[in-house]
Amino acid sequence: MTSINVNGKTYELKDVPDDTPLLWVLRDHLGLTGTKYGCGVAECGVCTVHLDGVAIQSCVTEVGEVGDSKITTIEGLSEDGSHPVQKAWREHGVPQCGYCQVGQMMMAAAMLRSNDNPSDDDIDSEIWNICRCGTYPRIRAAIKSAAKEMQSK
Ligand code: FES
Ligand code: FES
Known part of the structure; x- marks a missing residue:
């Protein structure tokens, strides 16, 4: 059995092979569907989450590699959409179809x-x-608006 910490909560994973991509654990086992699938080979960024605050691609990260590190997904970036990046995305009306945007925000927040x-x-x-x-x-x-807000705090 593997356990992982996602958005501050520890989950015990039963019958999940260690080589399962983290993306599918998040989506299919934990129901955290904010993180999306695109290319599956770390080339589009749509599946980006944070591992101890650093942006990683969950499509190419095996769940067995995560260990005691802390995962953050878009659902845990803030409790109420108040992270400066989320606010700036709304302010600037960034999304068009929206599919890539969670990955973009997670990458921006890590940067x-x-x-x-x-x-x-x-x-x-x-x-x-x-x-x-x-x-x-x-x-x-x-990103520049979010940076300004973060500097002013
Ligand atoms: S799905 Fe494209 S980088 Fe992971
Ligand atoms: S793919 Fe980026 S908003 Fe549509």
Whole structure:
């Protein structure tokens, strides 16, 4: 049996092989469906979650690799959608179809932990997630708004 800590809660996983991708544990076993599936090979970023605050791709992370580390999904980023990134995303009306946006926000939130004043170049190099709807300019603007709010605290 494997146990994992997700959004501050410990879950015991029965009959889940250690090589199961974390993405499917989150979605199918824990019902945390905010995290999405796209490419399955760490190339689109849509499945991004945090492992001890660092952005990882859950499609290529085996649940057995997680150990005692703490996982955060979009459901745990804040209790009520009040994380600066979530607020900025609403303010700027970032999503179009919306499918990629959870991954974009999780990537942005992780980046802002280590860089609270990102330049366009920082954003372009660190947020490599794919958006088929081309919302990149609004993503950039929202990240800058979130950074401002985080600096003012
Ligand atoms: S589904 Fe994980 S990076 Fe694309
Ligand atoms: S908003 Fe549609 S893929 Fe990004």
